[in-house]
Amino acid sequence: MTDQQTPAGALHSIPALLARNVALFGDRPAYREKEFGIWQSWTWAEAAEEIRALALGMLVLGLRQGDYVAVIGRNRPAHYWSMIAAQMCGAIPVPLYQDAVAEEMAYVLEHCGARFVICGDQEQVDKVLEVEESVKGIQRILYNDKRGMRKYDHSRMNSIADTQDQGRAAEPRLGLELDARIAALDESSICVMLYTSGTTGKPKGVVLSNRNIIETAKNTCDFDRLTMREEIVAYLPMAWVGDFIFSMGQALWAGFTVNCPESAHTMATDTREIGPTYFFAPPRVFEGQLTSVMIRMEDAGRVKKWLFDRFMKIARRVGPALLDGETVGFTDRLAYGLGKLLVYGPLKNTLGYSRIRVGYTAGEAIGPEIFDFYRSLGINLKQLYGQTEASVFITQQPDGQVRSDTVGVPSPEVEVKIAENGEVFYRSPGTFVEYYKNPDSTASTKDPDGWVATGDAGFFEESTGHLRIIDRAKDVGKMADGSMFAPKYVENKLKFFPNILEAVVLGNNRDYCTVMINIDLNAVGNWAERNNIAYASYQELAAHPQIYAAIRTHVEEVNASVAEDEMLSNCQIHRFLVLHKELDPDDGEMTRTRKVRRAVISEKFADLVGALYDGSDSIYTETEVTYEDGRKGKIKATLRIEDVQVFGGAVQQKVAAQ
């Protein structure tokens, strides 16, 4: 491959990779963004010019080596460029979640002591100005979108475009200084600092070096044979390590094209237009898409529905085998080929997945039906396991060895070991340097030999060498009778039902398990529509008796499947309720990456938890909610609690206990 001939020794920073890409294939597209209805594109050479101008502009504004530069905005080329420009100046980019409320942002800006803040638009600028009342030290705000910004005080504020103009003019004066700063970057300089969303406590700043990012990018690009011809759609939060690895690390290493959607709402159309070849999405995206495909097929004409059902049956049977390169009979091959022409091809095209060569999902367990659905269509969807502290990759599934219940084999150059309590540890070139200003946490997470505790419990399957993750190590608890309590394991099984969006299983130190359930408004709403069930609000729909009945069957099905696993059969659900509101990061009930915060929930809904265990069959509750603009309100509701059937050993034990 032409893109990997340069000696690796010279390539120890992102700016160095950029220079190599310009030298080797400067006229290939590097970034695209849809704006004004058209895909605007920049070649590597053009992008490099923009980035250099911005870096020079930052020098003009007084950016120093070692400064922290916060970047807040949606995925846009200019935001990626500002991260590279900051690196060129010897500063450290710190991308933040753009939907964070001002208060969350204040903590991070204060903690990293950002002197420069790059904002996507007026909304973000307003937040930073609000934060500034308590956080000192922000000296410059740069913004990308000029809209609505004309009336602001510009003594400490510049648009990115104006900064670039200043930078271009300053080339003769500061060009050498910038070159010197770029040359000073080496393997151990800090590439980026990313704040973990923090399922517990305050977010921690994970410091990743150039070596971490570039070695990881190199190894994983080799693993999946990613080349400069890949197309990716950058739509995941820039503050998330995954986006940094895919859209910065791997994109710069392999030299492929990063495509930015027009807005968050046009994501589906934009993906279809681009046709990515390398794609990542969290399970919930795949779940949501499958749900909407199924809903549309329910509403489709009889012929279409028949075709879909018939060919999906064939696809489920032979699709995954074909993808894994196993031998498949001639008639099946023929039937699959016909299906591809009539169903799979058009469907993949609608989803924008026609050209996917490598697809990944991670972050949560994915339902086997969902996973198999995509694989049976011929989409090479795989799983990986990782975390911010590892520069994403710990394990991943090689082509041809893909299953829904494992997370694959250790990634290249990653060592994995399982501690006695079942906790997974790893050591790799991608292992983070430290938590910023937090030596205690660094020491408790990473031992002197470089082994990092993941906090997840899991085991290696002996036959295949694949890792399986059971639950968060700290969430795995004990029930009152001493048997193992693994809430996530049960929750995941529940969440595989399209009607259930979220589930929170309780039972640590208790006699039996209970669950609070969030319905999926999309799926349940559509079902209600088709069954002539009228409802005025989420709350009313959630409390509907027929919904309760449907959820009860789901819970009982899960119980039956949990009962099969001897170790975990006591995790069967005895009582459940359907929550009156959707769990929401704005209310602190979930992290920004949409993982439930158990502690917050059990505190906030203490009255509900009490009712689940005191035998009452309904409970009146008032819940505080936060609106998008930060104002607070209250939701009042009376929730019903229902008992469900449990199976096997667990029942007998309960009877015995009584």
Next chain:
Amino acid sequence: MNTQTDIAIADRQLGGTLMELRNITLRFGGVEAIKNISFDIREGEIRAIIGPNGAGKSSMLNVISGFYVPQEGEVWFRGERRGPVKPYEVARLGIARTFQNIALFDGMSVLDNIMTGRLHRMKAGFLSQALWWGPAEREEIENRAQVERIIDFLEIQNIRKTPVGRLPYGLKKRVELARALAAEPQLLLLDEPMAGMNVEEKEDMSRFVLDVNDEFGTTIALIEHDMGVVMDLSDRVVVMDYGRKIGDGSPDEVRNNQEVIDAYLGVAHD
């Protein structure tokens, strides 16, 4: 939101008079909808017309737009007295409006609906448009570019190709605003832009109205029922009641006007 509005109003330089209405009286048969009203609209301002139901606000807006010709009084626009005008002449004069009960083409896409707002700017002949040749092509590209800027501005990229009939009410309102903006008007008339919206939609719309005024320098005259919105947005407010003008001034002045308070709280009329 509030502080920003304050800044915006404080900074705004009110220009010269854009439109002046002198002693307007409008009758429908024996009913006097507007009784001898005079006020002006200055360049670059947001001018609100408020009043209880049936006060004659919409009639007033129709007089401004030239749809109704008052029996008495004069309408002066850009320093010239305006006689009776045809609808397409109104558009050419630089006046565009949105309607209380949305008037879009349901079967057409959002994009096409907005494009209709630029109809009066297209000059290519029938034949070259049919063949999409030469000037027609250039013209369409130019107009499409302008429309795309408005789509971007109002953040409706995701519904660009959606038929308007399928959109929820709040978005239809936004599309209507987009179509009015596509005409690049000097004076934009908004008939109850926030009616029937929830708080969040109202906040969005308020921001768009302010941004339009700020970015394009468009003069805006609006009718609105939501007092909070009116007081936040407007530079000056005209208050009408039973076809008469009972107040005119800055939001603060109007708020403290006894006659206005009476009209809203309701006192017995003779």
